[in-house]
Amino acid sequence: MSAGGKWLLIAALLAGTAGPLAAKREKEAAPPSQGSSAEPDNPYPSTYKPYPGRPTVIRNATIFDGEGGRIDKGVVFLNEGRIVAIGGPDTPIPADIAVFDGTGKYVTPGVIDIHSHLGVYASPGVDALSDGNEMTSPVTPHVWAEHSIWPQDPGFGRALANGGVTTLQILPGSGNLFGGRSVTVKNVPARTQQGMKFPGAPYGLKMACGENPKRVYGAKGREPSTRMGNMAVDRQTWIKARDYQKKRAAGKDQTRDLGMETLADVLEGKILVHNHCYRADEMANVIDMSKEFGYRITAFHHAVESYKIADLLRENGICSAMWGDWYGFKMEAYDGIKENVPLVQQAGACAIVHSDDQDGIQRLNQEAAKALGAGRRMGINISDELAWTWLAINPARAMGIDQQTGSLKVGKMADVVLWNGNPFSTYTRPEKVWIDGALMYDSGNPKLRPVSDFELGQIGAGDVK
Amino acid sequence: MMKTFSLLPKKAGVSTGAARTMLGTLLFAISTPALAQSIVITGARLAIGDGSEPIENGTVVITAGKVVAAGAGVAVPAGAKTVDAGGKWVTPGIVSGFSRVGLAEVPGVRETNDMRATKSPFSAAIDVAPAINPFANPIAISRTAGVTRAVVAPVAATSIFAGQGAVVDLGADVTPITKARAFQYVEMGEAGADEAGGSRAATVLTFRMMLREAQEFAKAPASYDGRSRDALLNRVDAEALVPVVTGAMPLMVHVESARDILTVLSLRQDFPALKLILAGAAEGWMVAPQIAAAKVPVITAGLEDLPSSFEKLAATQSNVGRMVKAGVSVSMGLLTGDDALQLRAATQQAGNMVALTKVPGATGLSWGQALRTITSAPAEAMGLGDRFGSLKAGKAGDMVMWDGDPLEMTSAPVAVWIDGVAQPLENRQTKLRDRYATPTEGAMPKAYEW
Numbered sequence: 001m002s003a004g005g006k007w008l009l010i011a012a013l014l015a016g017t018a019g020p021l022a023a024k025r026e027k028e029a030a031p032p033s034q035g036s037s038a039e040p041d042n043p044y045p046s047t048y049k050p051y052p053g054r055p056t057v058i059r060n061a062t063i064f065d066g067e068g069g070r071i072d073k074g075v076v077f078l079n080e081g082r083i084v085a086i087g088g089p090d091t092p093i094p095a096d097i098a099v100f101d102g103t104g105k106y107v108t109p110g111v112i113d114i115h116s117h118l119g120v121y122a123s124p125g126v127d128a129l130s131d132g133n134e135m136t137s138p139v140t141p142h143v144w145a146e147h148s149i150w151p152q153d154p155g156f157g158r159a160l161a162n163g164g165v166t167t168l169q170i171l172p173g174s175g176n177l178f179g180g181r182s183v184t185v186k187n188v189p190a191r192t193q194q195g196m197k198f199p200g201a202p203y204g205l206k207m208a209c210g211e212n213p214k215r216v217y218g219a220k221g222r223e224p225s226t227r228m229g230n231m232a233v234d235r236q237t238w239i240k241a242r243d244y245q246k247k248r249a250a251g252k253d254q255t256r257d258l259g260m261e262t263l264a265d266v267l268e269g270k271i272l273v274h275n276h277c278y279r280a281d282e283m284a285n286v287i288d289m290s291k292e293f294g295y296r297i298t299a300f301h302h303a304v305e306s307y308k309i310a311d312l313l314r315e316n317g318i319c320s321a322m323w324g325d326w327y328g329f330k331m332e333a334y335d336g337i338k339e340n341v342p343l344v345q346q347a348g349a350c351a352i353v354h355s356d357d358q359d360g361i362q363r364l365n366q367e368a369a370k371a372l373g374a375g376r377r378m379g380i381n382i383s384d385e386l387a388w389t390w391l392a393i394n395p396a397r398a399m400g401i402d403q404q405t406g407s408l409k410v411g412k413m414a415d416v417v418l419w420n421g422n423p424f425s426t427y428t429r430p431e432k433v434w435i436d437g438a439l440m441y442d443s444g445n446p447k448l449r450p451v452s453d454f455e456l457g458q459i460g461a462g463d464v465k
Numbered sequence: 466m467m468k469t470f471s472l473l474p475k476k477a478g479v480s481t482g483a484a485r486t487m488l489g490t491l492l493f494a495i496s497t498p499a500l501a502q503s504i505v506i507t508g509a510r511l512a513i514g515d516g517s518e519p520i521e522n523g524t525v526v527i528t529a530g531k532v533v534a535a536g537a538g539v540a541v542p543a544g545a546k547t548v549d550a551g552g553k554w555v556t557p558g559i560v561s562g563f564s565r566v567g568l569a570e571v572p573g574v575r576e577t578n579d580m581r582a583t584k585s586p587f588s589a590a591i592d593v594a595p596a597i598n599p600f601a602n603p604i605a606i607s608r609t610a611g612v613t614r615a616v617v618a619p620v621a622a623t624s625i626f627a628g629q630g631a632v633v634d635l636g637a638d639v640t641p642i643t644k645a646r647a648f649q650y651v652e653m654g655e656a657g658a659d660e661a662g663g664s665r666a667a668t669v670l671t672f673r674m675m676l677r678e679a680q681e682f683a684k685a686p687a688s689y690d691g692r693s694r695d696a697l698l699n700r701v702d703a704e705a706l707v708p709v710v711t712g713a714m715p716l717m718v719h720v721e722s723a724r725d726i727l728t729v730l731s732l733r734q735d736f737p738a739l740k741l742i743l744a745g746a747a748e749g750w751m752v753a754p755q756i757a758a759a760k761v762p763v764i765t766a767g768l769e770d771l772p773s774s775f776e777k778l779a780a781t782q783s784n785v786g787r788m789v790k791a792g793v794s795v796s797m798g799l800l801t802g803d804d805a806l807q808l809r810a811a812t813q814q815a816g817n818m819v820a821l822t823k824v825p826g827a828t829g830l831s832w833g834q835a836l837r838t839i840t841s842a843p844a845e846a847m848g849l850g851d852r853f854g855s856l857k858a859g860k861a862g863d864m865v866m867w868d869g870d871p872l873e874m875t876s877a878p879v880a881v882w883i884d885g886v887a888q889p890l891e892n893r894q895t896k897l898r899d900r901y902a903t904p905t906e907g908a909m910p911k912a913y914e915w
Contacts, residue, residue: 123771123772123773124772124773124774124775124777124778125773125774126774126775154771154772155771158770158771162770162782211573307898307901307904308901308904309904310904311904311905324874325807325809326803326807327606327806327894328570328571328572328602328603328806329571329572329573329803329806330571330572330573330574331571331573331574333573334571335897336894337894337897337898338894338898339898343898343901343902343904347904358771358773359768359769359771359801362768362770363768363813363817366813366874367874369873369874369875370874370875372875373869373873373874373875373876373877374877376875377868377877378898378902420823421823424874424875425873426812426813426816426817426819426820426872426873426874427816427819427820427823427872427873428820429820429821429823429824443824443825444825446826454772455772455778458772458778458779459723459748459751459778459779460748460778460779460780460781463779463781463783464781464782464783464821464824464825464826464827465770465771465780465781465782
C-alpha cells in the first residue's frame with residue numbers, strides 16, 4: 001500500500017541511439033574451449049517465428065507512421081508479415097482481400113517499451129518470482145535478463161491488449177552499477193523466452209548511477225556507498241574490460257569471463273548501453289566516463305532531469321527514456337516535471353516515453369499524452385504524429401531494431417495497432433494488434449485474448465481485464 | 466507564497482510554529498476578501514459531480530465559500546461580477562478517495578516520511594492530522610492539477626490497526642484539515658495477516674479481541690489496565706477503538722480478495738455497529754451483490770488488472786463498472802502506490818472507466834458516473850457528502866475550470882477554487898519548467914533566474 005516498494009523496483013536501463021553494429025566476430029565459428037576467450041556467438045538463440053497472418057487492409061484511418069508522418073484517410077496493407085503498402089485513400093490494394101474500415105480510428109506502429117521488467121519482476125509479485133536484481137555484487141555484467149524471464153507473466157498479455165505493445169526491452173534492475181544484459185522480445189506468448197526473442201536485436205547493457213547502487217551496497221557496508229564510489233567502481237571495471245577486450249581482439253589466450261565479454265562487446269559497439277540515471281549532473285559525469293573509456297551511451301533511462309541538459313544530450317547523441325509525470329518518490333526524482341519529454345524534444349534531442357512498470361506499460365499512449373499536453377501549454381507545439389515517435393521509431397533506434405520495426409514503412413515488420421479513436425485520448429483503446437502481420441489481439445474476439453498458464457483455470461481467466 | 470515558505474528554514478531562531486503563524490497571517494490576509502465575494506461562472510460546460518452528465522451553457526454561483534446554485538438557467542445575482550467560461554469545462558474539485566498526501570515530501574527520504582511509525586508504542590490511536598504538512602510540494606502539485614480534497618490514511622506498522630485518517634483540503638493556507646480522525650484504518654488481507662503474526666486466522670482473532678478490549682474500555686475506562694500480559698491494546702489504543710466499535714467512526718478496511726471481503730462483511734455479526742468502508746477490493750466485482758446488500762462503500766484503484774498478488778487474482782479494470790452496476794457506491798483512489806504524490810491520476814482513472822464502455826465485454830462508466838467516483842462518491846463514503854464533492858447547493862465552493870475535457874491527459878485546470886477561494890496554480894515544478902524552458906545558461910547561472 002505504501003509507495004515505498006515501488007521505487008525500490010525502479011531500475012533503469014538506459015538505451016541509446018543505435019550503436020554501430022560491428023561486423024561479426026571473426027572467431028564466431030570456433031567452438032568454445034576451456035582456457036580460451038573464444039566464445040559462442042549466440043548461445044541462446046531466438047526461436048521466434050511469426051505466427052500466420054492473412055492479407056489485411058485497413059482504410060480510411062488516420063495514420064501516425066511512427067517517424068513523425070501523418071496520413072488522413074490512410075490505407076495500410078499488410079501481407080506475409082510485412083507492411084506492403086501505406087498511403088492515402090488512392091493507395092492501390094488488391095481486390096478480394098478483407099478490408100477493415102478505419103473511419104474514426106487510428107493506425108500506428110506497435111508501441112515499443114524500451115524499459116520493462118515484465119517476466120523478471122513478474123506478477124504475482126512474490127519473492128519466488130523476484131528475479132530482476134542480482135544484488136550480491138555491484139558489478140554483475142555477467143548476468144543476462146533473459147535467464148530470469150518467466151514467459152508466463154500475465155503482464156505481457158495486458159501490455160498487448162490494453163497498451164498495444166508489440167516489442168519490449170526487458171532489463172535487469174538498477175540495484176547494481178552494472179546490472180547485466182538486457183534482451184529485446186516480441187510481445188508474443190511463448191513457452192520459452194527464446195520463443196519471444198526479437199530475432200537479430202542487439203543486446204543492451206544495463207547500468208545504473210545514483211542512489212540505488214550506493215544505497216544497496218552502502219547498507220551492506222561495502223563499496224559503493226557514495227556517488228564517487230559509484231563512479232570509481234565503474235571506472236575500475238572499465239579498465240579491466242578494456243584490457244580483456246584488447247586481449248580478445250588480439251586473439252590472446254584468456255579464460256572466458258562472462259561479465260568481461262559483455263563489457264568488451266560494449267567497447268566494440270556491439271552491445272548498447274542503457275544507463276539508469278536521474279540527475280543532470282550525474283548524467284554529465286557518466287558521459288565523460290564513456291569518453292574516458294571509449295564507449296557510447298545509447299540512452300539514459302528515467303532521466304528525470306534531462307530537461308536541464310537537453311543541449312548536452314543532443315550534442316552527444318544520447319536518447320532520454322522518460323516517464324510522463326513521475327516525480328518526487330525519491331530524492332533524485334525530486335525535480336521531475338511533466339514537461340521533461342517535450343523540452344528534450346524541443347532541444348532536438350532524442351525523446352522516448354518508457355514505462356518501467358507493469359501498469360504504466362498498458363497506457364504508454366496516455367503517458368505520452370500527459371507530456372504532449374504539458375508541452376503545448378508552455379508553447380511547445382508538437383503534433384500528435386511527431387509525439388508518436390516517442391513510442392515508435394525513437395525507442396526502435398535506441399534498441400537497434402529500427403531497420404526492422406518502429407514505423408509503418410514498406411518492408412518493415414507488420415507490427416501494427418488499430419486504435420478505436422485518437423490514441424492520445426484516455427477514451428481510446430487498441431481494437432486490434434498485429435505482430436509480424438499476425439492478428440494477436442482483437443477486442444471483438446474473446447478468444448484472441450492471451451491467457452497465460454498462470455491464469456488458466458483461475459478465477460477471472462479470460463476476463464476482459 | 467511558495468517563495469515565502471522556502472525562506473523559512475533559513476531564518477535562525479524562528480520556530481516552525483511561529484513561522485507557520487506568520488505565513489498563516491499572510492495567507493489569511495490574502496484569502497479573506499474572496500470569502501465574502503460571490504463567484505459567478507457562466508457559459509460553462511458544466512458537470513455537477515453527482516453522477517449526472519455534463520450540460521452546456523451552465524452557470525455556477527458561489528457565495529461565502531459555498532455553492533449557491535449550479536446548472537442551466539440559474540439566476541445570476543444582481544450586481545455580481547461574472548466570468549464567462551466561454552464553453553470551458555467546469556467541475557467540482559477532484560477528490561482523492563485514498564491517499565497519503567501531506568504525510569511525505571519525498572516518500573523515499575525517511576526524514577520527510579510520516580506515513581508510518583514502526584517504533585511507536587501506539588497504533589489505533591495514531592492521528593495523522595497533526596502530521597499533515599500543508600506546505601508539502603505534492604499538495605501544491607496536486608492542487609495545480611485540480612485536486613481539492615483528499616482522504617489521507619496512515620500506514621500500518623506495528624498492528625493491523627494503522628490509526629486514524631483524515632480528510633483534508635489542498636488549499637494554499639495553513640488549515641488543511643476538513644475532518645480529523647475521520648476514520649480508523651485496518652489491514653485485513655495479506656498485509657493484515659503479516660501484522661497479526663502470520664495468518665488470516667490470526668488477523669480475525671486479533672481484530673475480535675482488540676474490539677472486545679475496546680468494549681471493555683468503554684464500559685469501565687478507569688479499570689481498564691492495558692498493561693497485563695494478556696492485553697493487546699494499551700489504554701490509548703483501546704480508547705481510540707471505542708468509536709469504531711460503536712459505529713461513531715467509520716472503519717476503513719483494506720482487503721483485496723473476494724474471500725477477505727466476505728470475512729470483513731461477516732464481522733458485523735459480532736460487531737453490528739461497525740460502519741465499514743472497503744479500501745482496495747480488487748476482487749470486489751465477484752461479491753458485488755453482497756457488498757451492495759451490506760451498503761458498504763468501496764474505494765478502489767480502478768485500473769488494477771493484474772494478479773499482482775495472490776489476493777488480486779481476479780483483478781480487472783471492469784471491477785468499478787461491475788460494482789456500480791450492482792449498486793455499490795464506488796470511489797477511486799491511490800491504492801497501488803504513489804499515494805503521497807500522484808493524486809492527479811484520478812482523472813486518468815476516471816477517463817479509463819469511460820474508455821471501457823467502448824471495449825466489448827468490459828463494463829465501464831458513463832462520463833458523469835466516472836466523474837462521480839472522484840468527486841461526490843468519496844465525499845459520501847467518508848460521511849461528508851453534505852459538505853463537499855459536488856456543485857450542489859450548500860456544498861463547499863471547490864471548483865475547477867479546465868482548458869479541455871478534464872478526463873483527458875492533455876487537459877489541465879486554468880482556475881481552481883477551494884471553499885470559494887481562488888488558488889495559486891504555480892508550484893515548484895512550474896518554476897523548474899520556466900527556469901529550464903531554455904536549458905543553456907545565459908549571462909548568469911540558472912540560479913539567478915527566479
